[in-house]
Amino acid sequence: MGSVKPVTVYGNANCAFCGAARMLLTKKGIPFEDVNVAADPVTFAEMSQRSGSRTVPQIFIGEAPIGGFDELYALDKSGELDKMLAD
Numbered sequence: 001m002g003s004v005k006p007v008t009v010y011g012n013a014n015c016a017f018c019g020a021a022r023m024l025l026t027k028k029g030i031p032f033e034d035v036n037v038a039a040d041p042v043t044f045a046e047m048s049q050r051s052g053s054r055t056v057p058q059i060f061i062g063e064a065p066i067g068g069f070d071e072l073y074a075l076d077k078s079g080e081l082d083k084m085l086a087d
Helices: 016-027 041-051 069-078 080-085
Strands: 007-011 033-036 058-061 064-067
Touching: 007 016, 007 041, 016 069, 033 041, 041 058, 058 069, 064 069, 069 080
Parallel strands: 007 033
Antiparallel strands: 007 058, 058 064
């Protein structure tokens, strides 16, 4: 796929939507940083500030927040995800 923007997934181990987002990215061969916010209030606060949301998952492409799994899935289905990832 060439060079892609960095992807960050903020989530936790018990969240089904977090797992679904990780699986979709892995299946597409998209590398991502997996940030567990469950036991780290500082990281949780960082996620909340960056995204404007306190729910997980919160997914970022580069510095842009795209939302959670539903938004990630919709972007993938529409073909927009690949466009967003391209440099």
